[in-house]
Amino acid sequence: MMALPLHVFSRSAMLRGSGLAAAAFLLLGAPAGASTLITGAMVYDGSGAPARQESVRVENDRIVAIGKLRPHKGETVIEAKGLALAPGFIDSHSHHDRGDYADRAMPQLLAEGVTTIVVGQDGESSGAFADISKQFTTRPAAVNVAAYTGHGYLRSQVMGQNYKRVATVSEIQAMQSLLDLDMKAGSLGLSTGLEYDPGIYSNHDEVVALAQTAADDGGRYISHMRSEDTAFDAALDELLDIGAKTGIPVQISHLKLGIVDRWGDAKAVLAKLDAARARGIKVTADVYPYEYWQSTLTVLFPKRDFTDLSAARFALTHLTTPEGMRLGVYAPAPSLVGHTIAEISVQRHEEPAATYLWLIQTAEAWRSAHPGIEPVEAVIGTAMAPEDVADFIAWPYSNLCSDGMIVSRHPRGAGAFAKMLRVYVREQHRLTLPEAIRKMTSLAAENVGLKGRGLIRPGYKADLVLFDPDQIADRATVEAPGALAVGVSDVMVNGVLVYRKAQTTGNYPGEFLKREGQ
Structure with missing residues (x-):
């Protein structure tokens, strides 16, 4: 096998110019059967233990060694000084x-x-x-x-x-x-x-x-x-x-x-x-980590009586508010998506509880007329x-x-x-x-019964994320719900690079997992 080039980046160099995008050069996709050594990262092994600066070697789809490791001949070496290396989330x-x-x-x-x-x-x-x-x-x-x-x-x-x-x-x-x-x-x-x-x-x-x-x-x-x-x-x-x-x-x-x-x-x-x-x-x-949920308009009616005005009033007083119920999906009238029950009730010149019932009844009628088409409606409710x-x-x-x-x-x-x-x-x-x-x-992993993932340990699958703990942040909002987070430079799944330079790589190494013991 032809030796692959050695790539060494300091944190200060990575954060200059294009910022974290440059850090994405750290993890290079290696061919099947190759070995990769990640060195210089602060390793958070997933156990809750403090970070340690040590090297992690990946062969094929697994982590094979952790510690003070030297590169093998022909091995891809990743110098990740200053960034955090953790198991994939x-x-x-x-x-x-x-x-x-x-x-x-x-x-x-x-x-x-x-x-x-x-x-x-x-x-x-x-x-x-x-x-x-x-x-x-x-x-x-x-x-x-x-x-x-x-x-x-x-x-x-x-x-x-x-x-x-x-x-x-x-x-x-x-x-x-x-x-x-x-x-x-x-x-x-x-x-x-x-x-x-x-x-x-x-x-x-x-x-x-x-x-x-x-x-x-x-x-x-x-x-x-x-x-x-x-x-x-x-x-x-x-x-x-x-x-x-x-x-x-x-x-x-x-x-x-x-x-x-x-x-x-x-x-x-x-x-x-x-x-x-x-x-x-x-x-x-x-x-x-949010104070609002997303579900159906009907979820706040345990008796499933969508003509009960008192139940609608109770829901909009004790369980949420008209301002806190924003339509996320609404097939009967897509133009209402993004609007709150409070806003729609003003348009309809009626109390919010009546509008709430009207939205449900209209959606149910639309569902009956269009069987098999889902979702018909969904709402984001502020409630916690x-x-x-x-x-x-x-x-x-x-x-x-x-x-x-x-x-x-x-x-x-x-x-x-x-x-x-x-x-x-x-x-x-x-x-x-x-x-x-x-x-x-x-x-x-423990709470759902998955084996061999969730820790950086020899023998565990090489699901890994390299990120800047000082910069990682969400950007998604209700107005821009698909906005990508920032601060993650590279991601490996089963030893294959799937995220590089803040871009997906076109690799699809995901596996359908079975529970522990299967």
């Missing part, structure tokens, strides 16, 4: 598969160092695990993908359109059989979206039975609980009871207090979770207190997630991980840099 709750990876390069993710996404969330699955795994393997993306099996998917397969009721024993057994097939194919476990159709119509026994199937196969349970607002305590009790009865690890999806009346209660919630862990319940959580979000993020057992998607009005799809480092490390000092990285790497 893991997004444990995402919807980035929507659109079937239309842009396989996933630039919004790579620009903030994300190398693995976990899908199948909120009870949603796009198909049987074996099928979606095969589809991705046939046409991979730049990042790795792992998946849960969605409870809503199982319900739709077994119950069809007749889902607005409790499942029968035979239907639960049929769902268990489908789940068992997915588990044996490598699914991480069971996900539920108990605030959404069709999961909202299930009872506790149904969910426990399915969680037991996942537990028997060595899987996990992750849940968008039945309520994140008025019935939060009962919803949390249900999740903890599932963990207690089945022994399965239970993860709260995007932990939040989405009700004005409960703002400031985060510490009490965390005390309850700590007490549950002390009793042996393996409860964890993921959190995204910043102090609660910070407390939830700082909990030792919570990892970061985005709950985002590539094409969305919500900036979390392109900014969550960079915002974590900008806000909670540099600005608020709620977390040290090593701890923040742990929450985005090894803890995320």
Whole structure:
């Protein structure tokens, strides 16, 4: 093999002129079978330990050595003095598969160092695990993908359109059989979206039975609980009871207090979770670093009565505000996208609650007239207190997630991980840099059951991100939700360079991952 040139850059040289773009020359794509030595970086290994200046050697798709290493003959050497080298970030709750990876390069993710996404969330699955795994393997993306099996998917397969009721024993057994097939194919476990159709119509026994199937196969349970607002305590009790009865690890999806009346209660919630862990319940959580969510207009109506003016008024008073509800998708009238319920109500000369109901009723009618076309509507709702979000993020057992998607009005799809480092490390000092990285790497891997990723250790897959901890920052906003983060110079996935000079490389080495033990 012809020897590759040695590239040496100092940090001061890299930050001159074009800034971090120049730093992207650090990681050079090496041919399959080649060896790369990264030297001079401050290595944050993902464990939460302080950084150490040492070298990391990558061969093929794995990390093979760490320490004071000398270059091998013909080896590509990367001098990264002054930059941070960390395991690639893991997004444990995402919807980035929507659109079937239309842009396989996933630039919004790579620009903030994300190398693995976990899908199948909120009870949603796009198909049987074996099928979606095969589809991705046939046409991979730049990042790795792992998946849960969605409870809503199982319900739709077994119950069809007749889902607005409790499942029968035979239907639960049929769902268990489908789940068992997915588990044996490598699914991480069971996900539920108990605030959404069709999961909202299930009872506790149904969910426990399915969680037991996942537990028997060595899987996990992750849940968008039945309520994140008025019935939060009962919803949390249900999740903890599932963990207690089945022994399965239970993860709260995007932990939040989405009700004005409960703002400031985060510490009490965390005390309850700590007490549950002390009793042996393996409860964890993921959190995204924003005070606003994105979901359906209907999510704040647990009784699904879209003619109830008092329910609409309650939602716009206690759960959010008319100014805090901004349309992200609206198929019946795309011109309304980006406008708030408050603004639309002024146009319609009516109170915001009436406008809220009109928007839902119009969307439901449009959906009936255009079957199979989704999404029909989505809304961004401001509903959380910043102090609660910070407390939830700082909990030792919570990892970061985005709950985002590539094409969305919500900036979390392109900014969550960079915002974590900008806000909670540099600005608020709620977390040290090593701890923040742990929450985005090894803890995320542990909480979802991924093996061999999330740490810089010999034998682990070479998912790596090189970035400037003083410069990394999110740029995505509601007005510009796809704006790329800055501060990440280079990203490797399975030993292959996928991000260079702040540009995607056109390499698609992502793998479809199976849970630990498969």
